[in-house]
Structure formats: structure tokens, C-alpha cells
Amino acid sequence: MAASIVQAEVTDLEIENSYHEKAALTQLLRWFQFYENADIGIANQLDILDENFSVTSPSGTATGHAEYQAAVAQFPSTWRNAHDLQTMTVTVNDDGTLSLTAEIIYSNLGMTDSLVAQRMGYDATLEYEDGDTLPKFTSMTITPVGASELEAFDDTYIQNRLSALVTYWIHLVEHPGRNPEPFKEILAPELDIKFSAEGNTITSYDGIAAWVAGPVSSLPVTRHVIGPISYTTLEPGRYEVEVGFDWQGIRPDGKRMTAKTEHRWIVTDEPNERFARVEMIRVETIEPFAVVE
Structure with missing residues (x-):
């Protein structure tokens, strides 16, 4: 975690x-x-x-x-x-x-x-x-x-590749345009995405588009602090990613909201594409969404 x-x-x-x-x-x-x-x-x-x-x-x-x-x-x-x-x-x-x-x-x-x-x-x-x-x-x-004092060379390609994907995903979530179209190039052909234990499983782009139009668009302004990104190589070109987010949002009435979540992703990578692709997401809520009084 x-x-x-x-x-x-x-x-x-x-x-x-x-x-x-x-x-x-x-x-x-x-x-x-x-x-x-x-x-x-x-x-x-x-x-x-x-x-x-x-x-x-x-x-x-x-x-x-x-x-x-x-x-x-x-x-x-x-x-x-x-x-x-x-x-x-x-x-x-x-x-x-x-x-x-x-x-x-x-x-x-x-x-x-x-x-x-x-x-x-x-x-x-x-x-x-x-x-x-x-x-x-x-x-x-x-x-x-x-x-800089380094004792050994540490290949950073995979770390930077996966970090770029996570950061771009969050950019799209935060972008005020709330356009689902750019998500297409970072989604694997087969999806298995659940943003909560009680929520439905998203298996297609249409599900992502509905998520963007619904929960993502419910607040006009949001910010995610991205925690350390760690990964495990499952096989060449396929990785399990773990990352935490501290989330803040501003409601239309000006009140702030906060939450903390931990994400586990499965990601596939073809280096000739602009980005790696998300195949699976599971989310654990550490601190639930709450209004800051």
C-alpha cells in the first residue's frame, strides 16, 4: 500500500x-x-x-x-x-x-x-x-x-512511464472541460474498473464516459495530491501499480470537501504509444468524502 x-x-x-x-x-x-x-x-x-x-x-x-x-x-x-x-x-x-x-x-x-x-x-x-x-x-x-552520489544505475523508464499515465489520468479528471474523449487512448481494450466496493464494474468506454458525466462532474473544481507511485512487474509490459490520493474539491456553494483513497491499477504498456493503458482499477477509501466545516 x-x-x-x-x-x-x-x-x-x-x-x-x-x-x-x-x-x-x-x-x-x-x-x-x-x-x-x-x-x-x-x-x-x-x-x-x-x-x-x-x-x-x-x-x-x-x-x-x-x-x-x-x-x-x-x-x-x-x-x-x-x-x-x-x-x-x-x-x-x-x-x-x-x-x-x-x-x-x-x-x-x-x-x-x-x-x-x-x-x-x-x-x-x-x-x-x-x-x-x-x-x-x-x-x-x-x-x-x-x-550526485549514486552507487548504481537505476533504470527509471517504467517508473516515469507509469507516473505519466497516473498524472495524465488525474489531469483529465481535474480538467474543467470534463471531456471523456481523451480517456480512450489510455484505456485497455478490456476493462475491469471499480471505484468503490458498492459501485458497478466499468467494462467499456461508455462506462467511463458516464462516470465523467456523473461523479467526476459533480464538483466544478477538484485537486489530487498524488502520493508515491510503486509498481510490480507482472510480466513484460504489464504492471500492478499502487498509489494514494489526497483529494480536495470545491462545491458550487464554495465549501470544500476532502477525501483520501488508495488505488491499485493493472497497466499495460506499448512504448510506441503516447501512454500506457489502464486495464483494471480498484479503490479503497481511507477517509470518506466529507465537507470541511
Whole structure:
């Protein structure tokens, strides 16, 4: 079972902007995956980048898709890369763009004769395009901020892949548009989803659409604090995921609600797709939904 979550007091605006934070985190986790798994094609990477995207890193500067694609093609395919996210903050700017600041521990096998490990800082901007559920990166600066003491290389692809799925799912739940359509690409062909012991089992997209139109849309604003995400490999490409959520919602009358749940998911992964897919969900209520008086 995932560890409990300590949730600090937040403002109504932070709750309202939570889906933007999840969107930015989703895209950052997808950025990492391209460098961690050779089966993630360049098309998936370009999907998260604005056409005029510019990146500056210790390797140099590239602007636009063509320059970026040429730059990353120079990296040896034998390198192994890992990205362990440590901190991240997201600011929603007045013009609707997002500013992201993050720090990671980057590790590499192949760059030198021994393990390379460094703390790296990321400063990036993202912008929504018309009709897109997720924003695209418009700029990124990657800066070394110090050495990191690692004794061994730890492959982070699966962790980041599953974390991106969980974060994107929550983004869709929190998004004020409450559109069920984007869920289609993250659902397995056969579903076995129950959000409560007493609830019905969802076995199709239509069930998810009804869930979005019903319970998900019952409150106009919600926020989920995502706890530690752990996983067990069931077989290659299939994983059991455990994660806890601290949930907050704002009712139409302005009163807040809270709850705490633990989720167990079965997830399948085809690296050439944009996201892994949810096959099964079971939910345990740790603290029931309640109004904050």
C-alpha cells in the first residue's frame, strides 16, 4: 500500500490550477521517456514540442523540430539514461502559458567509463494550442547544478512511464472541460474498473464516459495530491501499480470537501504509444468524502 500523504493547506486558486500542474508534469515525464527507452519513437517526442521549440543544454542549442531531431540523433544508442525527478513547481502565467521549474538526478551509463550522475535543473515554458488537452513545450533550459552520489544505475523508464499515465489520468479528471474523449487512448481494450466496493464494474468506454458525466462532474473544481507511485512487474509490459490520493474539491456553494483513497491499477504498456493503458482499477477509501466545516 502506498504511503500516506501529508497535505498542506492550499488556496482556492491552487486547487483551481491543479490540472495545469498535472498537465506540465505529464509532459515532463514524457520528455524523460524518450531518452530512457529506444522504443519510444521520435514522433512521440515531437508530439510534446511546439514547432518552434528551443532547447539549451550542455550539449548545445536546438530550435525547431528539425534541429532538435538532428541533435538527438547524435547521441549514441548504446547510452542508458535515467531521470529521477526530485522537485517541480508550475506557475500559471497571466497569458495562460505555464512556467515549469524542476530538479532531477540524471544518471548515464556509456558517456564515460563509469557511472555519471548529476543534479540537473530544468526551466521550461509550455503553451496550450487550440483543441489540445495537453500543452506543448515552447522552450527549455537544462543546467547542471551539482554532482550526485549514486552507487548504481537505476533504470527509471517504467517508473516515469507509469507516473505519466497516473498524472495524465488525474489531469483529465481535474480538467474543467470534463471531456471523456481523451480517456480512450489510455484505456485497455478490456476493462475491469471499480471505484468503490458498492459501485458497478466499468467494462467499456461508455462506462467511463458516464462516470465523467456523473461523479467526476459533480464538483466544478477538484485537486489530487498524488502520493508515491510503486509498481510490480507482472510480466513484460504489464504492471500492478499502487498509489494514494489526497483529494480536495470545491462545491458550487464554495465549501470544500476532502477525501483520501488508495488505488491499485493493472497497466499495460506499448512504448510506441503516447501512454500506457489502464486495464483494471480498484479503490479503497481511507477517509470518506466529507465537507470541511
